[in-house]
Amino acid sequence: MLSFLSPLFLAGAAAAAIPVILHLLKKEPEARVQFAAVKLLKKAPVEHTQRRRLRELILLALRVAALVLLALAFARPFFASGAASTSTGVTVVALDTSYSMSAPGRFERARQLAKDAIARAPANDLVAVVTFADDAQIAMKPGTDRVLAASAIDEAAAGFGATRYRAALSAAGQNLAGRRGTIVVVTDLQENGWDAGDRATVPEGTRIEVADVGAAPSNLAVTAVRPLADRIVASVHNGGDRPREARVHLAIDGRAAGDAVVPLGPNQSADATFAGAPRGAAAVVRVEDPGGIAADNVRYALIGGLTRPSVLVVTGSGDMTREAFYVQHALAAGTPGNAAFQVSGVSGAQLSSWTDDRVAPHAAVFVLSTRGLERRGRELLSTYARTGGGLLIAAGADVDGDIVADVLGTGSTLRIVTVENAKPAARALAPADVRHPIFQAFSGNATTLGLVRFDRASRIAGSGCQTLARFTTGDAAFLECPAGDGRALVLAADLDNKWSDFPLHATFVPFLHEIVGYLASARAHASDYVIADAPAGVKKEPGIATIAVATQGAATRQIAVNVDARESDPSRISIEEFKSAVTQMKEAAGAEARVEARQQEDRQHLWQYAVALMVMLLAAEGVLAARTA
Amino acid sequence: MSPWAAHDRPFLDPAVVARLGTLELKARTIVEGFLSGLHRSPFKGFSVEFAEYRQYIPGDDLSTIDWKVYARSDRYYIKKFEEETNLDCHLLLDVSGSMGYGGHHGMTKFEYGAVLAASLGYLMNRQRDAVGLTAFDENIVSMLPASARPGHLMALLVTLDRLRTGRMTNVSKPLHQLANTLTKRGIVVLISDLLDDPDEVIRGLKHFQFRGIDVIVFHILDHDEIEFPFERATRFQDLETDEEIMAVPGAVRAHYLHEIGALIERYRRELGAHGIDYQLLDTNRPLELALLSYLSTRSRAY
Numbered sequence: 001m002l003s004f005l006s007p008l009f010l011a012g013a014a015a016a017a018i019p020v021i022l023h024l025l026k027k028e029p030e031a032r033v034q035f036a037a038v039k040l041l042k043k044a045p046v047e048h049t050q051r052r053r054l055r056e057l058i059l060l061a062l063r064v065a066a067l068v069l070l071a072l073a074f075a076r077p078f079f080a081s082g083a084a085s086t087s088t089g090v091t092v093v094a095l096d097t098s099y100s101m102s103a104p105g106r107f108e109r110a111r112q113l114a115k116d117a118i119a120r121a122p123a124n125d126l127v128a129v130v131t132f133a134d135d136a137q138i139a140m141k142p143g144t145d146r147v148l149a150a151s152a153i154d155e156a157a158a159g160f161g162a163t164r165y166r167a168a169l170s171a172a173g174q175n176l177a178g179r180r181g182t183i184v185v186v187t188d189l190q191e192n193g194w195d196a197g198d199r200a201t202v203p204e205g206t207r208i209e210v211a212d213v214g215a216a217p218s219n220l221a222v223t224a225v226r227p228l229a230d231r232i233v234a235s236v237h238n239g240g241d242r243p244r245e246a247r248v249h250l251a252i253d254g255r256a257a258g259d260a261v262v263p264l265g266p267n268q269s270a271d272a273t274f275a276g277a278p279r280g281a282a283a284v285v286r287v288e289d290p291g292g293i294a295a296d297n298v299r300y301a302l303i304g305g306l307t308r309p310s311v312l313v314v315t316g317s318g319d320m321t322r323e324a325f326y327v328q329h330a331l332a333a334g335t336p337g338n339a340a341f342q343v344s345g346v347s348g349a350q351l352s353s354w355t356d357d358r359v360a361p362h363a364a365v366f367v368l369s370t371r372g373l374e375r376r377g378r379e380l381l382s383t384y385a386r387t388g389g390g391l392l393i394a395a396g397a398d399v400d401g402d403i404v405a406d407v408l409g410t411g412s413t414l415r416i417v418t419v420e421n422a423k424p425a426a427r428a429l430a431p432a433d434v435r436h437p438i439f440q441a442f443s444g445n446a447t448t449l450g451l452v453r454f455d456r457a458s459r460i461a462g463s464g465c466q467t468l469a470r471f472t473t474g475d476a477a478f479l480e481c482p483a484g485d486g487r488a489l490v491l492a493a494d495l496d497n498k499w500s501d502f503p504l505h506a507t508f509v510p511f512l513h514e515i516v517g518y519l520a521s522a523r524a525h526a527s528d529y530v531i532a533d534a535p536a537g538v539k540k541e542p543g544i545a546t547i548a549v550a551t552q553g554a555a556t557r558q559i560a561v562n563v564d565a566r567e568s569d570p571s572r573i574s575i576e577e578f579k580s581a582v583t584q585m586k587e588a589a590g591a592e593a594r595v596e597a598r599q600q601e602d603r604q605h606l607w608q609y610a611v612a613l614m615v616m617l618l619a620a621e622g623v624l625a626a627r628t629a
Numbered sequence: 630m631s632p633w634a635a636h637d638r639p640f641l642d643p644a645v646v647a648r649l650g651t652l653e654l655k656a657r658t659i660v661e662g663f664l665s666g667l668h669r670s671p672f673k674g675f676s677v678e679f680a681e682y683r684q685y686i687p688g689d690d691l692s693t694i695d696w697k698v699y700a701r702s703d704r705y706y707i708k709k710f711e712e713e714t715n716l717d718c719h720l721l722l723d724v725s726g727s728m729g730y731g732g733h734h735g736m737t738k739f740e741y742g743a744v745l746a747a748s749l750g751y752l753m754n755r756q757r758d759a760v761g762l763t764a765f766d767e768n769i770v771s772m773l774p775a776s777a778r779p780g781h782l783m784a785l786l787v788t789l790d791r792l793r794t795g796r797m798t799n800v801s802k803p804l805h806q807l808a809n810t811l812t813k814r815g816i817v818v819l820i821s822d823l824l825d826d827p828d829e830v831i832r833g834l835k836h837f838q839f840r841g842i843d844v845i846v847f848h849i850l851d852h853d854e855i856e857f858p859f860e861r862a863t864r865f866q867d868l869e870t871d872e873e874i875m876a877v878p879g880a881v882r883a884h885y886l887h888e889i890g891a892l893i894e895r896y897r898r899e900l901g902a903h904g905i906d907y908q909l910l911d912t913n914r915p916l917e918l919a920l921l922s923y924l925s926t927r928s929r930a931y
Binding site for chain 1 (some may be wrong): 726727728729730738822824851853854859862863864865866867868869870872874875876880881884885888889892
C-alpha cells in the first residue's frame with residue numbers, strides 16, 4: 001500500500017490544476033470570434049485542427065502529470081509493508097507473568113482471559129501478545145494469526161518477577177506503532193505494580209482495557225531473612241484476611257537447621273527466630289503455603305561475611321570520644337547488642353602509615369578533619385574514592401578546602417571556603433529533592449530535617465556537583481560530587497554540635513545511616529539482590545548464585561537472589577485507578593511508525609523515480625510543444 | 630508609391646473619421662477635404678446655367694475668371710454656374726449581418742459603407758446629381774428614391790443614420806428588384822462585402838448593365854478578412870448563421886487567404902470584363918479613394 005512520509009506536500013498537486021484552469025480560462029473568452037467569412041473557412045482542412053487539439057490535450061496531460069509527480073516526489077512516497085499498514089487496528093494483550101500469578105489456578109484463568117481478549121478483537125485487527133513482570137517481552141509481534149497468538153499465550157508461564165505496569169504499557173504501545181489500537185492488560189491489579197508517582201504513556205487514542213484475574217488467594221510469604229551473629233531471623237507475612245499459623249523451616253547449606261511456628265493475624269508480619277550462631281554459607285528459609293503463591297515461600301540469604309559494615313572516621317587526633325562523639329554513637333546505634341555499623345577512628349597523621357588494603361574494606365569514610373592529613377593519607381583516601389569508595393566530608397572548622405580538593409583529584413571542581421569568625425546566623429536545611437535515596441527515608445516527614453538549626457556553615461560549591469540540600473539562606477548545604485567510581489558527599493557544617501544542633505535531633509542517626517547506606521551502595525559488594533536487580537549473567541530465579549568479581553581477576557563471590565517481597569503484598573487497585581495512571585501522549589503516537597516509515601522510504605527511494613519520470617515527461621512536453629508551436 | 634503613403638497622406642484615416650460626430654459631418658469633412666485637396670479639378674463644365682459671380686480666391690481655376698469684369702472693375706471675379714443634372718445615382722448599401730464585422734480598426738464594414746454612402750451622397754448632392762439610397766440584406770430594407778433637391782441630402786443622411794445591420798445576405802435579389810424599377814440611365818453604386826454566391830452577384834450586376842446603367846462596385850472588406858491575422862486557436866462564429874467552426878489559424882490561414890484572394894480576383898476579373906468598375910476597399914484605407922473612383926467613373930460616362 002502506497003503511503004507518504006510528508007503527505008502535506010500532496011496539496012501541491014493542486015498546482016496541477018493551474019494548467020487546466022489556464023487552459024479553460026484562455027480557451028473560452030478569448031477564442032470565440034464573430035466572423036463574416038466563415039463560409040470560406042469551412043473548406044479548410046479540419047483534420048489538422050483535431051490533430052492539433054489532440055496534441056494540445058496530450059501537452060496538457062504531460063504538464064499536469066509533471067506537476068503531480070513533483071508534488072508526489074516531495075511527499076516522499078513509499079510502499080508500506082503489508083502488516084505495517086497504519087489503517088489496520090492492533091489489539092495487544094499484555095499478560096502479567098509476575099510471581100503473584102503463580103498461585104494455583106490463577107495463571108490458567110489469566111490465559112483464558114487473554115484468549116478471550118484475542119477472540120474479541122475486531123476481525124480486521126492485528127493481534128500481538130506481550131508478557132510482563134519486571135520487564136516486558138514480546139511473545140508475538142502484531143500479526144493476523146490468532147492461533148499463533150493463542151499458542152503464544154499457552155507458552156507463557158508465571159515467573160519470579162514483580163509486576164511493573166509501566167514496562168508492559170510501554171512495550172504494548174510500541175507494538176501499536178502509530179496505529180489505532182487497544183491494549184488489554186490481563187493482571188491481578190496489584191497496587192505495587194505502579195511505583196510511587198509512576199505513570200505510563202501510551203499513544204493518543206489507545207484504548208486501555210483491564211482483564212482482572214481477581215484478588216490473590218490467602219498467602220504466606222517469607223519477606224526477609226537476616227542472618228545475625230547469634231541467630232537467623234526470618235520475617236513472615238500473612239497476606240490473607242484470616243489468622244494463620246506459619247510453619248517456617250530453616251536449612252543451612254541444604255541441611256535442615258530448624259523449624260518454627262509463627263502465629264500470624266490477617267495482613268500481619270512476624271519474625272521467626274532461629275537461635276544459635278549460624279555456621280555455613282547459605283541459609284534458606286521456607287514457609288509452608290500450599291494454597292498460596294509458591295515463589296515467595298522461600299528466601300535465601302548468605303551467612304558468610306556477616307561482619308557489620310564498618311565506617312572509618314578521620315579526625316584530627318584520632319580521639320573519637322572527643323572529636324566524633326556524636327558520629328560514633330549515631331553510627332553504632334542499632335538494636336541492642338547489634339550495632340548498625342562498626343566504627344573505627346583514625347587521625348590524619350596515622351592514616352599516612354595505612355595501606356590501601358586497610359582502608360578498602362570500609363563501607364564509608366567520614367572525614368571530619370583534615371588536620372595532619374599528609375600527602376600519603378590524601379592519596380589513600382583518593383584511591384579509596386576512585387575505586388568506588390564513599391566519602392563524607394563534614395566541612396567544619398577543621399576541614400581545609402584545598403586538602404579536600406586534593407583528595408577528590410584533579411578533575412574536582414569542589415571549593416570549600418570556611419569563613420573564620422563569621423557572625424552566627426540561624427539557618428535550616430531544606431532538601432532539594434526528597435526523592436534522593438538519602439532523603440527518601442524522610443520523605444514522609446521531610447520537615448523534621450528543617451528543625452535542625454545551623455548557626456554557622458562553610459561555603460561549598462562545585463560545578464560538577466549535585467546540590468542535594470540547601471540552607472534556607474539559599475547557600476548550598478549538602479553536595480554530592482563525583483570522585484572516580486566512588487562518591488563524595490560534602491556537608492557545609494561539622495557533625496558535632498559546635499556549628500549546629502543537628503546531633504541533638506532525632507533525625508541525626510537515620511541521616512547518618514542513610515548516608516552510609518548510600519555511600520556503600522556505590523561499591524559492588526552487595527550480596528543480596530532481588531531478581532530485577534541481579535547482576536548480568538545471573539539466572540532470573542531465586543537462589544544462591546556465584547558471580548565473578550571484576551576487580552579481582554578470577555575470584556568469585558556468592559550472592560543471594562530473591563523475589564521482590566513487594567510482589568507478595570496483596571493490595572489491589574481498581575481498574576479506574578489503573579487507567580488514571582496512564583497518560584495518552586500525542587508525541588508518543590506514531591513515533592515508532594514514523595521511524596519505520598522513514599526507514600522504508602529511505603530504502604525504496606520512490607521519490608527519485610518520480611523525479612526521473614517528471615524529467616522525462618517534461619522532455620517529451622518540450623519536444624511536443626515545439627512541434628505544436 | 631501609393632498616394633496615401635504615411636509621410637504625405639492627403640486623406641483622412643478612417644479611424645479619425647469614425648470619431649467624428651454625425652454622419653453629415655463625416656461626409657462633409659471627407660468630401661470638402663477631398664475636393665479642396667485637388668489642385669486642379671478635372672471635373673469642370675458640368676453646368677451651363679449662370680448662377681453668380683464670386684470673388685477670386687487663390688486656388689480657383691484661372692479659366693473661370695471673367696476678364697471682362699476684371700477690365701471694368703480691376704478685380705478678379707469668377708463665374709459660377711448652376712449645374713443642370715441629368716444623372717440619377719443610386720447607392721446600394723448592403724446591411725446584411727456580415728457587414729457588422731469590425732476588427733480592431735475602429736469601424737465595422739457597415740459603418741465604413743454608411744460613411745462612404747453619405748460621402749458619395751454629399752458629393753453627388755453638391756454636384757447637383759440626383760441621389761437615391763437602397764439598403765438591403767436578403768431583401769430591400771429601405772429605399773429612398775433619387776432626387777437632387779437641396780433637402781434630399783438630409784433625408785438621405787437620416788435614412789443612413791437609422792440603418793442597422795440585418796441578418797442574411799442575398800445580394801442578387803435586391804439587385805434584380807432595383808434593376809427592374811430603374812427607368813432612367815444613371816449610375817448604381819454597390820457598397821457590399823459581396824460574401825455571397827459570386828455568380829448570383831455578377832448576374833445581378835449585369836442586369837443593370839443590360840438596362841444601360843453604369844455600375845460601380847465597392848467591395849468592402851475588413852483588414853482581418855484580407856490578412857487573417859488571428860494567432861490562437863479560435864472558435865469562429867458566423868455573423869449571419871451563428872454557425873461555429875473551431876480552427877487553428879496557423880493551420881487554416883493559407884487556405885483562407887487563397888479562398889478570399891480567389892474571390893476578390895474573380896470579382897475583379899469578371900466585373901472588369903463586363904465593364905463594371907470594381908474597387909476593393911479595406912476598411913483601414915481612406916474613403917477618399919472611393920470618391921476618386923466614383924468621380925473617375927462619372928467623368929468617363931458623362
